[in-house]
Amino acid sequence: MNILVSDHLSEEGLAILRAEKDMAVDVRKSVPPDELLRIIGNYDALIIRSTTRVTEAVTEAGKRLKVIGRAGVGVDNIDVAAATRRGIIVMNAPEGNTLSTAELTMALLLGLARNLYHVHHLLKSGVWDRSRHTGREIHGKCLGIIGLGRIGTEIVKRATAFGMKVLIYDPYASQELADRLEVQLCALDEVLSQADFITVHCPLTDSTRYLIQDKEFEKMKTGVRILNCARGGILHEGALQRAIESGKVAGCALDVFEQEPAEHHPLLRYDQVIATPHIGAATVEAQQSVAVQIAQQVVETLRGRPARNAVNLPPMDPEVLERLGPYIHLAEKLGRLLVQMAAGPLARVNVTYTGEMNDHDVRPITAALIKGLLEPVLNRPINYVNAPVIAQERGIKIIESKSTLAEDFSNRIALEAQIAQEVLAVVGTLFGKSEPRIVRINDYHLDAVPEGHMLIVRNSDRPGVIRHISTILADHQINIANMNVGRDKPGGQACTVVNVDTPLSEEALADIAALRLIRDVRQVFLG
Numbered sequence: 001m002n003i004l005v006s007d008h009l010s011e012e013g014l015a016i017l018r019a020e021k022d023m024a025v026d027v028r029k030s031v032p033p034d035e036l037l038r039i040i041g042n043y044d045a046l047i048i049r050s051t052t053r054v055t056e057a058v059t060e061a062g063k064r065l066k067v068i069g070r071a072g073v074g075v076d077n078i079d080v081a082a083a084t085r086r087g088i089i090v091m092n093a094p095e096g097n098t099l100s101t102a103e104l105t106m107a108l109l110l111g112l113a114r115n116l117y118h119v120h121h122l123l124k125s126g127v128w129d130r131s132r133h134t135g136r137e138i139h140g141k142c143l144g145i146i147g148l149g150r151i152g153t154e155i156v157k158r159a160t161a162f163g164m165k166v167l168i169y170d171p172y173a174s175q176e177l178a179d180r181l182e183v184q185l186c187a188l189d190e191v192l193s194q195a196d197f198i199t200v201h202c203p204l205t206d207s208t209r210y211l212i213q214d215k216e217f218e219k220m221k222t223g224v225r226i227l228n229c230a231r232g233g234i235l236h237e238g239a240l241q242r243a244i245e246s247g248k249v250a251g252c253a254l255d256v257f258e259q260e261p262a263e264h265h266p267l268l269r270y271d272q273v274i275a276t277p278h279i280g281a282a283t284v285e286a287q288q289s290v291a292v293q294i295a296q297q298v299v300e301t302l303r304g305r306p307a308r309n310a311v312n313l314p315p316m317d318p319e320v321l322e323r324l325g326p327y328i329h330l331a332e333k334l335g336r337l338l339v340q341m342a343a344g345p346l347a348r349v350n351v352t353y354t355g356e357m358n359d360h361d362v363r364p365i366t367a368a369l370i371k372g373l374l375e376p377v378l379n380r381p382i383n384y385v386n387a388p389v390i391a392q393e394r395g396i397k398i399i400e401s402k403s404t405l406a407e408d409f410s411n412r413i414a415l416e417a418q419i420a421q422e423v424l425a426v427v428g429t430l431f432g433k434s435e436p437r438i439v440r441i442n443d444y445h446l447d448a449v450p451e452g453h454m455l456i457v458r459n460s461d462r463p464g465v466i467r468h469i470s471t472i473l474a475d476h477q478i479n480i481a482n483m484n485v486g487r488d489k490p491g492g493q494a495c496t497v498v499n500v501d502t503p504l505s506e507e508a509l510a511d512i513a514a515l516r517l518i519r520d521v522r523q524v525f526l527g
Contacts, residue, residue, distance in 0.1 A: 001022060001023045001024070001044040001045070001302050002023075002024050002026065002042055002043045002044055002045075002064075003017055003023055003024065003025050003026065003043065003044065003045045003046075003047065003298065003302075004026050004028065004031075004039070004040070004042075004043040004045070004046050004047070005017075005025065005026065005027045005028070005047045005048075006028055006029070006030075006031040006036065006046065006047070006048050006051075006052045007029060007030070007047075007048050007049035007050070007051045007052050007071070008029055008049060009027070009047060009049070009071055009291045009294075009295075010287045010288050010291035010292075012288045012291055012292050013047075013071065013288075013290075013291025013292050013294065013295040014027065014291070014295070016292060016295035016296060016299065017047075017295050017298070017299065020299055023299070023302070026043070030051060031052065033053065033055075036052065036058060037057060037058060037061050040058055040061050040062040040065065041061055041062060041063050041064065042064070043062065043064060043065065044064050044065065044066050044067075044302060045065070045066060045067045045068070045069065045298050045301075045302060046062070046065060046067075046068045046069070047068075047069040047070075047071060047294060047295070047298060048068070048069070048070055048071070048077070048078075049070070049071050049072055050072065050074070050077060050278070051077075052077065053077045053078075054068055054077065054078040054079060054083070055079055055082070056079045056082035058079075059079060059082045059083045059085075059086045059088055060082070060086070062086070062088070065083075065086070065088045066088065066089065066301065066302060067088065067089045067090075067091065067298055067301045067302065067307070068083060068088055068089070068090045068091070069091050069092075069093075069294040069295075069297060069298045070090070070091070070092040070093065070294065071093055071096075071290040071291055071293075071294040072092060072093060072096070072097060072281055072290050073092055073093070073094050073097060073203075073281075074092075074203065074204065074231055075090060075092055075311055076203075076204050076231060078090055080311060080312055081389075083312065084312045084385055084386055084389050085386055085389055085390070086381075086386065087381050087382070087383045087385045087386040088385065089301055089307045089310050089312065089313065089385055090310065090311050090312050091294070091297050091298075091301070091307055091308065091309045091310045091311065092294075092309055092311060093289075093290040093293040093294040093297070093309065094149075094150060094309055095150060095289070095293065096281070096286055096289035096290030096291075096292075096293050096294075097280060097281030097283075097286040097289070097290055098150045098151050098154055099154060099285075099286070100280060100281050100282070100283040100285065100286035101151050101201075101229055101280035101281060101286075102151050102154035102155050102158065103158075104229055104255060104276070104279065104280050105151070105155055105199055105201075105227060105229045105280075106155070106158050106159075108227055108229070108253035108255070108274065108276070109138065109143075109159075109197060109199065109225075109227060109253070110138065111253065111274055112197070112225045112227070112251040112252075112253050112274065113135055113136050113137070113138050113197075113225070114135035114136075115133040115134075115135050115251075116135075117274040118133060118271050118274075119133050138159075138162050138163075138164055138197070139162060139163035139164070140163060140164070140165070141164055141165070141196040141197060142164070142165045142166075142167060142194050142195045142196045142197070143155075143159045143164045143165070143166050143167070143195060143196070143197045143198075143199065144166075144167045144168075144169065144191035144192065144194070144195030144197070144198040144199070145159075145166060145167070145168050145169070145170075145183075145191075145198075145199055145201060146169050146170070146188070146191065146198065146199070146200045146201065146202055146211070146234075147169075147170055147200065147201035147202030147203075147230065148168050148170040148173040148177065148178070148181075148183075148201075149170075149201060149202070151201045151229075151230075152168070152170070152201040152202075153177075153181065155199060155201065156168075156181045156183055157181075160181075160182070160183075164197075166181075166183040166184070167183070167184050167186045167190065167191045167194060167195060168183050168184065168185050168186065168191070169185075169186055169187065169188045169190075169191040170185070170202070173185060188211075188216075189219055192216055192219040192220050193219050193220065193221070194221075195220070195221070195224065196221065196223075196224065196225065197224070197225045197226070197227070198220070198224060198225075198226045198227070199226070199227040199228075199229070200212070200226075200227065200228045200229070200230045200234050200235065201229070201230050202230060202234065203230070203231065204230070204231035204232075204233050204234055208234050209233050209234070210233065210234070210235075210236045211234050211235075212226075212234065212235045212236060212239070212240075213236040213239045214236070214239045214242065214243075216239075217239055217240070217242075217243040217248055217249065218248070220243075220248060220249075222247065222248055222250075223247075223248075223250040224248065224249055224250065225249070225250055225251040225252065225253075226240075226249055226251075226252050226253075227252070227253040227254075228253075228254050228255065228256055229253075229255040229256065229280045230256065231256055232256040232257040232258040232259070232260065233258045237257070237258055237265075237267060240252060240267065241266060241267055241270075244267075244270050244272050244273070249272065250272060251272050251273075251274075252267070252270075252272060252273045252274070253273075253274045253275070253276075254267065254273065254274075254275045254276075255275070255276045255277075255278055255279060255280050256278055256280075257278075260277075260278055261277065262275075262277075293309075297309060306321050310385075312385055313364070313367075313384060313385060314361055314363035314364050314367070320360050320361075321364070323356075323360070324357065324360060324364060324365060326430050326433065326434045326436065327357050327365050327411075327413065327430070328364055328365050328368040329368070329436060330413060330428045330429075330430060330436040330450075331351075331365045331366070331368045331369040331372065331413055331428075332368040332369065332371055332372035333372060333428065333436055333438075333450040333451070333526050333527075334369065334372065334413055334415055334426050334428045334438070334450070335368070335369040335370065335371065335372025335373040335374075335415070336372040336373070336375065336376055336524070336525075336526050336527065337372075337426055337438065337450060337454075337456075337524055337526060338372075338373065338415050338417060338424060338426050339372070339373045339374075339376055339377055340376055340522065340523075340524035340525070341424060341426070341441075341456055341522055341524065342417065342419045342424055343419055343420065343422065344419045344420050345419075346373065346396055346417050346419065347395060347396060347397065347418075348396070348397045348398075348399065348417065348418065349369075349373065349396070349397070349398050349399070349415055349416070349417045350399045350401070350415070350416045350417070351366065351369060351398060351399070351400055351401070351413065351414070351415050352401045352402070352403050352413075352414045352416075353365070353400070353401070353402050353403070353412075353413060354402070354403045354404070354405070354406055354409075354410070354411065354412045354413075354414070355406070355409075355410050355411030355412060356411055357411065357413075358402045358404075362400065362402075364384065365413070366388075366398060366400060367384040367387055367388055368384060369398070369413075369415070370387040370388055370390075370391045370396075370398060371383060371384055371387040373391070373396070374387055374390055374391060374394075376525070378390070408439065408440075408445075409429040409439060411429055411430060412427055412428065412429045412439070413427070413428050413429070414426075414427045414440075415427070423442075424442065425440070425441070425442050426438060426440065426441050427439050427440035427441075428450065435449075436449070436450050437449065437450070438450050438497070440486075441456065441486070441495050441497070442495070443488055444486030444487065444488065444494065444495035445486045446484050446485075446486040446495065446497055447484055448482070448484045448497040448499075449482055449499060450526050451499070451526055451527070452481070452499055452500070452501070452525070452526065452527075453499070453500050453501070453502065453503045453504075453523065453524075453525050454497060454498065454499050454500070454523070454524050454525070454526060455469075455496075455497070455498040455500065455504070455512070455521060455522070455523055455524075456495070456496075456497055456521070456522045456523075456524060457469065457495070457496040457497075457498065457512065457518060457520070457521045458493065458494070458495055458496075458518075458519040458520040458521075459493075459494050459495075459496060459515075459517050459518050459519060460492075460493060460494070460517040460519070461487045461488075461489075461490065461491055461492050461493060461494040462491070462517050464517075465494075465496070465515070465517050465518075466483070466485070466496065468515050469496065469498065469512055469515070472508060472511045472512050472515075473498070473500065473504075473508070475511075476504065476505065476507070476508040476511075478500050478501070478502060478504060478508065479500065479501040479502070480498060480499070480500055480501075481499040481500060481501055482498070482499035483496065483497070483498050483499070484496070484497045485497075493519070503523065503525070504523055509521060509523060
């Protein structure tokens with residue numbers, strides 16, 4: 001397996017990659033875009049920092065790419081949607097630079113409060129003036145934090161140690177976390193109107209781009225001081241400039257800009273602005289940490305282990321993943337079974353989860369189900385990353401629900417789809433917490449093992465049917481591995497599931513279908 005490192009990565013991270021005997025590491029710093037397009041098809045993994053831009057064209061050219069690792073937090077230099085469509089895992093290293101960015105934020109906050117940077121430059125230029133730039137204490141002041149992730153949490157700890165009151169805006173933060181940190185969760189308008197200092201610590205997404213514009217600045221206190229050490233584009237820079245000129249913003253500290261490098265940015269003309277060149281993660285410790293973290297993650301992913309910190313996969317704790325693993329496997333089998341039994345295209349599939357799965361995030365299970373639905377019918381690579389996107393593109397709706405009512409098994413996955421005038425349903429469970437079983441097809445109760453080549457036969461429940469099926473299989477040299485029959489009532493209708501060692505020819509299938517008491521026969525392959 002080949003790994004391309006196209007930006008600077010510390011030696012500690014490179015050493016982890018080079019220790020893998022079956023992985024070749026190619027370090028090429030600052031690869032030009034045209035060269036990256038030309039060579040990326042040779043690599044299974046790409047590790048970058050902030051310089052390399054991974055465009056849709058790069059993901060399309062990376063025919064072997066399985067994973068893109070960002071040694072840092074932000075992935076806005078990666079077309080994540082394009083990578084997802086191609087089934088490429090995109091991961092970052094969010095913990096590595098947490099402390100470095102939090103410490104820089106506090107340094108800039110203190111610098112704003114005491115006018116340190118402007119006073120420093122005056123003194124360096126020969127001006128000794130103790131009265132012109134009187135500062136403000138931060139003790140007792142209100143700090144508004146937008147985003148209570150890892151960095152926001154560290155800011156809380158440091159700000160409260162300085163005696164600041166902290167208000168949080170984060171629509172995804174839990175009340176439990178806020179209570180533990182002894183901070184108040186608020187609406188954005190409340191944070192903007194009450195805070196003396198405002199610092200931004202959220203990712204740049206469609207919902208956070210230009211989160212702070214003219215109307216948000218209007219809601220702030222006159223004399224507010226604002227910081228951005230997260231991502232350029234969260235603050236509207238034109239609106240910020242107008243707020244500085246109007247006197248609404250008394251001070252601003254920026255480590256990030258919309259367009260970088262920003263050597264000649266108009267905001268740099270103002271004395272109220274202090275700026276650093278995107279150095280939030282620029283400490284020796286942070287560089288080592290993110291390099292080690294992303295190297296370990298990329299190796300694990302290439303080895304087929306769970307992808308930690310994947311931004312285009314549902315987050316999953318390793319211990320939880322171990323518990324849900326058998327259900328993920330079962331869901332994929334059920335999806336493969338349903339789509340191969342269907343007599344027409346699937347537009348909507350209802351999935352109901354019952355039991356211990358509902359104590360956890362079921363999105364990985366649903367992703368496996370969708371992969372099972374798509375893989376047998378599409379001639380393209382399908383995996384847990386791109387399956388939900390491809391289903392959406394094809395107009396297939398997956399409707400999830402959770403149930404506490406155990407009809408037959410305490411832990412079960414039930415699928416139901418409407419195809420033309422027919423409702424098709426399959427139900428699966430686990431025996432012994434790890435052995436998958438099909439326990440129902442439509443109204444027929446079974447105990448079938450979902451693996452390999454299988455025949456699904458719908459027949460009348462009459463003497464001799466099983467013997468005739470077995471005879472035909474023997475005549476065609478097909479060995480039966482397992483057979484299971486479910487029926488609605490004695491002498492009524494039945495469903496016969498046969499596991500076979502090898503696939504049936506069209507002739508063998510036709511012979512079974514021609515039997516007088518056979519209503520329908522389908523061959524499926526569940527892997």
